[in-house]
Amino acid sequence: MEMLVAALICLPFLWAILPAVIHNSKCRAFFVYLGCGIVIALSVFTAFKWFMAGGQTTSFDLPYREVFDEVILVGDIFLMCLITYLSFKYKKGVISLLAIVQTLLVAALELFGPEVKELPALRFDWLTLVMILIIGVVGSLIGIYAVGYMHGYHIHHHKELTDRRSFFLAMIFVFFGAMFGLVFSQSLIWMYFFWEITSVTSFLLIGYTRTEEAINNSFKALWMNLLGGCGIAAAIAIGILVFKTVNLYDLIDIAIVSKYMGIPGTLCLLPIACLAFAALTKSAQFPFSGWLLGAMVAPTPSSALLHSATMVKAGVYLLIRISMAMADNYVGNMVALIGGFTFLAASCLAISVSDGKKVLAYSTISNLGLIVACTGCGYEETIWAAVFLVIFHAVSKSMLFQCVGAIENTTGSRDVEDMQGLISLFPKLAVVLMIGIAGMFLAPFGMLISKWAALKAFIDTSSVYVSTLMVLFICFGSATTMFYWTKWMSKILGASGKEKSRDLTKKNEYISMFFHAIMMVALILGFPWLSANVLKPMTNEMFGTDVQVISYQNIVIMIVLLVGVFVIPFINYLMTKNSKAKEVITYMGGANCGDNFNFVSSTGDPKEMHISNFYMEDIMGEKKLFTPAIMISTFIIIVYMIIVIGGAF
Amino acid sequence: MTERIIIAVLYVILAPFVIGLLDGFDRKISARMQGRRGPSVLQPFFDLKKLFEKEFLTANKSQLFMIRSYLVFIVLSGILFFGGFDILLVVFSLSTAAMFLILASTSTHSPYSAQGTHRELVQIMSCEPMELLVAVGFYLATKTFNVNEIIAGSAISNIVYLPGFFVGFVFILTIKFRKSPFDIATSHHAHQEVIKGVTSEMVGKEYGMVTLAEWYENAILLGIVGLFFLNSNPVSIVGAIIAILVVWFLEILIDNTSARVKWQLMLKLAWGVTIIAAGMNLFLLEIIMG
Numbered sequence: 001m002e003m004l005v006a007a008l009i010c011l012p013f014l015w016a017i018l019p020a021v022i023h024n025s026k027c028r029a030f031f032v033y034l035g036c037g038i039v040i041a042l043s044v045f046t047a048f049k050w051f052m053a054g055g056q057t058t059s060f061d062l063p064y065r066e067v068f069d070e071v072i073l074v075g076d077i078f079l080m081c082l083i084t085y086l087s088f089k090y091k092k093g094v095i096s097l098l099a100i101v102q103t104l105l106v107a108a109l110e111l112f113g114p115e116v117k118e119l120p121a122l123r124f125d126w127l128t129l130v131m132i133l134i135i136g137v138v139g140s141l142i143g144i145y146a147v148g149y150m151h152g153y154h155i156h157h158h159k160e161l162t163d164r165r166s167f168f169l170a171m172i173f174v175f176f177g178a179m180f181g182l183v184f185s186q187s188l189i190w191m192y193f194f195w196e197i198t199s200v201t202s203f204l205l206i207g208y209t210r211t212e213e214a215i216n217n218s219f220k221a222l223w224m225n226l227l228g229g230c231g232i233a234a235a236i237a238i239g240i241l242v243f244k245t246v247n248l249y250d251l252i253d254i255a256i257v258s259k260y261m262g263i264p265g266t267l268c269l270l271p272i273a274c275l276a277f278a279a280l281t282k283s284a285q286f287p288f289s290g291w292l293l294g295a296m297v298a299p300t301p302s303s304a305l306l307h308s309a310t311m312v313k314a315g316v317y318l319l320i321r322i323s324m325a326m327a328d329n330y331v332g333n334m335v336a337l338i339g340g341f342t343f344l345a346a347s348c349l350a351i352s353v354s355d356g357k358k359v360l361a362y363s364t365i366s367n368l369g370l371i372v373a374c375t376g377c378g379y380e381e382t383i384w385a386a387v388f389l390v391i392f393h394a395v396s397k398s399m400l401f402q403c404v405g406a407i408e409n410t411t412g413s414r415d416v417e418d419m420q421g422l423i424s425l426f427p428k429l430a431v432v433l434m435i436g437i438a439g440m441f442l443a444p445f446g447m448l449i450s451k452w453a454a455l456k457a458f459i460d461t462s463s464v465y466v467s468t469l470m471v472l473f474i475c476f477g478s479a480t481t482m483f484y485w486t487k488w489m490s491k492i493l494g495a496s497g498k499e500k501s502r503d504l505t506k507k508n509e510y511i512s513m514f515f516h517a518i519m520m521v522a523l524i525l526g527f528p529w530l531s532a533n534v535l536k537p538m539t540n541e542m543f544g545t546d547v548q549v550i551s552y553q554n555i556v557i558m559i560v561l562l563v564g565v566f567v568i569p570f571i572n573y574l575m576t577k578n579s580k581a582k583e584v585i586t587y588m589g590g591a592n593c594g595d596n597f598n599f600v601s602s603t604g605d606p607k608e609m610h611i612s613n614f615y616m617e618d619i620m621g622e623k624k625l626f627t628p629a630i631m632i633s634t635f636i637i638i639v640y641m642i643i644v645i646g647g648a649f
Numbered sequence: 650m651t652e653r654i655i656i657a658v659l660y661v662i663l664a665p666f667v668i669g670l671l672d673g674f675d676r677k678i679s680a681r682m683q684g685r686r687g688p689s690v691l692q693p694f695f696d697l698k699k700l701f702e703k704e705f706l707t708a709n710k711s712q713l714f715m716i717r718s719y720l721v722f723i724v725l726s727g728i729l730f731f732g733g734f735d736i737l738l739v740v741f742s743l744s745t746a747a748m749f750l751i752l753a754s755t756s757t758h759s760p761y762s763a764q765g766t767h768r769e770l771v772q773i774m775s776c777e778p779m780e781l782l783v784a785v786g787f788y789l790a791t792k793t794f795n796v797n798e799i800i801a802g803s804a805i806s807n808i809v810y811l812p813g814f815f816v817g818f819v820f821i822l823t824i825k826f827r828k829s830p831f832d833i834a835t836s837h838h839a840h841q842e843v844i845k846g847v848t849s850e851m852v853g854k855e856y857g858m859v860t861l862a863e864w865y866e867n868a869i870l871l872g873i874v875g876l877f878f879l880n881s882n883p884v885s886i887v888g889a890i891i892a893i894l895v896v897w898f899l900e901i902l903i904d905n906t907s908a909r910v911k912w913q914l915m916l917k918l919a920w921g922v923t924i925i926a927a928g929m930n931l932f933l934l935e936i937i938m939g
Binding site for chain 2: 421442448451452455456459464465467468471472474475476478479480482483486487489490491493494495496497553554557558560561564565568569572573575576577579580581582583584585586587588596597609611613614619
């Protein structure tokens with residue numbers, strides 16, 4: 001097992017060298033495919049082997065642990081130097097301060113600080129299993145998609161940009177390695193290192209095109225994520241100085257025990273609060289949502305990567321880890337409120353935008369808000385729901401980004417308004433898009449079961465005002481979520497008067513998208529199995545109980561609904577397919593020009609009729625809501641951090 | 650269990666007759682309020698029969714299967730509700746059904762139905778928080794989402810704990826029933842600015858199915874009104890029926906005494922009432938229930 005994990009973490013880092021040095025397009029593509037194939041195989045094999053061995057939580061070290069410790073220390077310093085160099089190069093030197101302070105703090109404590117007890121650096125449990133499958137499978141598929149997409153991006157669409165594909169593809173592999181390392185680490189020092197790598201890699205990916213906008217947005221991502229890194233550095237410092245440990249699980253246990261021992265003050269909660277803060281920045285919750293929206297400027301594969309398998313998932317992964325320590329305390333309340341607020345605010349904002357990628361970005365933020373809220377609550381049901389949401393979100397969001405990217409390459413626009421009648425123009429793309437959207441919100445998919453569990457848990461939350469607010473956030477947020485997805489769906493399924501044109505989507509892009517679609521359907525059908533065999537052991541292990549989170553009766557109802565959503569329309573379709581109907585044109589007050597797409601204008605000439613969705617800019621617009629949302633969420637964070645820090649000393 | 654199955658079957662068979670009849674009386678009473686004689690109380694059934702006998706005209710054939718799916722999902726939600734299952738799932742199932750109506754309506758590329766559809770979406774968005782909150786309220790009061798356990802486990806009617814939820818729910822019922830001042834997604838009269846809104850392009854049996862689906866949906870909504878008054882004592886059924894009739898009459902009264910508002914105002918009013926009435930009730934109930 002140690003060897004497998006070592007391979008899983010190290011191989012992507014080493015493999016990244018290949019696309020970086022090979023500049024022949026065909027040859028490089030081959031090695032990227034091969035690398036992605038190996039990563040998929042390796043992650044699935046590791047997961048399978050551990051699952052078959054009975055799924056026992058194990059702590060272990062990599063072979064030659066001491067060497068790795070040295071590498072990590074050197075790596076931290078290297079990242080610091082890199083950030084400092086780049087920020088001075090682009091005249092944003094202030095940002096380097098954040099990196100220098102935290103890296104020096106961690107390095108100094110590690111070298112000269114008090115002795116901490118030596119514990120294994122890595123750990124493998126049920127949550128790790130879920131995460132490596134997401135990173136390995138979804139991530140690698142994005143890698144495969146990226147090869148074809150980036151080819152089209154440079155050869156057909158953006159001839160003006162320097163071709164840095166080698167760098168781009170190399171970074172994708174670095175991302176895999178860092179994410180694998182992150183989900184295995186139980187030593188905070190290790191976790192901190194991998195955390196910083198993901199921050200820097202995403203910064204480099206966002207700045208890929210080197211346009212002014214890209215550079216600005218990439219630095220925005222950098223400073224926000226470095227601020228989060230400071231949180232982990234602070235947690236390490238407190239761990240070493242106060243509790244003499246840098247082990248994540250020790251800190252969690254201390255926080256849990258302190259609640260029952262009645263130890264006064266919130267000192268034991270402080271490291272958890274710092275980690276939670278770091279996770280909130282990483283998972284792009286308000287007030288740190290700006291970086292993920294800015295990340296849109298990068299080519300689509302990197303958006304897909306940041307939104308689904310990596311980066312933001314690192315944040316929620318950490319929150320799920322520490323959720324046990326957040327049940328019914330100030331940190332949990334802070335996380336739940338920020339999550340719930342983000343769920344509502346981001347879904348309102350998603351209503352007002354029409355750029356497809358932006359809608360997806362807001363929906364990621366919103367969906368992550370729901371996951372974050374679930375973890376902040378810290379009950380069995382919510383953890384169960386959170387992990388389900390993570391899985392569904394990873395697959396469907398990766399699929400949606402790839403699909404919107406392909407649509408943009410084919411039609412030249414990613415605006416939702418321009419997707420009118422996609423089903424008749426590009427049926428394959430439309431079906432993929434529909435499955436992705438269905439996976440995101442439609443009953444009885446991901447959202448339903450998790451909203452159900454979350455609502456139930458929030459009602460039971462002990463703090464009255466948190467409970468009330470959370471219930472309201474979820475009820476209103478689910479209404480706004482329904483609005484923006486449904487109107488997008490209705491655009492795709494509408495009629496179109498345009499001529500069919502050629503589908504420019506590459507074969508490997510389709511392979512990746514279809515594979516996602518199959519996974520999505522498999523996940524939906526396999527949901528009771530997944531719940532019983534993966535999520536139940538996971539929650540049982542975390543909470544030490546043995547209960548079915550969701551009742552048998554409700555599982556049956558959900559399966560009925562689930563089958564219903566597929567089968568009822570299908571049967572109805574078959575039954576009505578051959579019914580006799582007289583085709584008529586739509587009602588336009590008598591101004592039709594013989595078809596449904598043109599009307600007689602005031603000059604007497606036919607004019608094309610555009611039908612536009614509601615965007616409610618004067619109620620839900622970015623100008624109106626974004627700044628207040630930032631202010632409210634900043635206020636929540638500051639107040640709770642003051643309570644926790646003030647209580648500690 | 651058999652009892653629950655019988656009630657669910659009775660719902661499937663009887664709901665259209667009961668709600669159709671109520672609709673007939675609705676027209677009669679409305680007519681009297683306006684100083685007209687009004688049609689026979691059986692008129693809704695004649696209308697429905699006529700719709701199903703008409704020639705099938707359509708601007709997009711794929712509309713038909715979506716409308717059928719809409720109808721099936723509404724009936725499914727009703728079976729879940731009257732069968733005594735999880736009320737939260739009933740709400741989710743209802744919103745899934747609504748989505749099929751939306752998709753059916755926009756598939757035609759008609760300006761009026763598109764207009765109506767988006768207003769319909771705003772209506773759904775206005776109502777959904779309150780519908781979910783009703784489920785939450787019942788859970789808080791009785792510690793269960795299951796309709797049969799809500800009734801069996803309540804010694805006194807839950808309206809005592811949930812007056813704010815009831816007020817909020819009755820408020821959104823006006824939107825749900827497509828009554829004035831909130832009849833903005835579709836109107837009863839085709840000469841108005843939205844024509845027939847979301848149903849503009851549905852004719853003949855398609856429109857018949859939509860009407861039937863609305864009757865089934867109204868039965869669920871009135872059932873939820875009744876749920877506020879039901880308790881473990883069978884006599885409470887009388888109270889529930891009286892409450893349903895009072896609410897039903899109130900809706901007719903509001904319909905006939907108010908003028909249509911814009912969707913912006915509807916959204917603000919619906920959400921405002923939801924937050925104030927249901928939100929306050931929720932907060933107080935959480936304090937009381939600990």
